[in-house]
Amino acid sequence: MTEFVLGVLYIGLYLLPFIIGYVRKQPNKWAILVLNFFLGWTIIGWIIALVWAFKHDDTRERDPTIIVQVDSSQNKVVNLSQEGQGQEEVKAQRKDEPPEPNTLGR
Numbered sequence: 190m191t192e193f194v195l196g197v198l199y200i201g202l203y204l205l206p207f208i209i210g211y212v213r214k215q216p217n218k219w220a221i222l223v224l225n226f227f228l229g230w231t232i233i234g235w236i237i238a239l240v241w242a243f244k245h246d247d248t249r250e251r252d253p254t255i256i257v258q259v260d261s262s263q264n265k266v267v268n269l270s271q272e273g274q275g276q277e278e279v280k281a282q283r284k285d286e287p288p289e290p291n292t293l294g295r
Contacts, residue, residue, distance in 0.1 A: 204225060206241065207222040218242075
């Protein structure tokens, strides 16, 4: 029984980088598992996998998705994305309207 408990603890400690990456919802958690599984025994591979599991994922903060709401009656687009928290209003040009004249330096 003692050997079983020690074996489970050893496997849990060996796979700790993957477990941390899984709990932290790392997008590369499966790559962490592969690195941990194949190179974890080298200790340096285990440390690299552990650091990778704790690495802050900033791709969720830089999501390029822009959500807009088009109000055709007032001819404007309202930005509803996180970056546009002020919900900036941008004038949209309809297809049937002529383009506005260019007033930059002419």
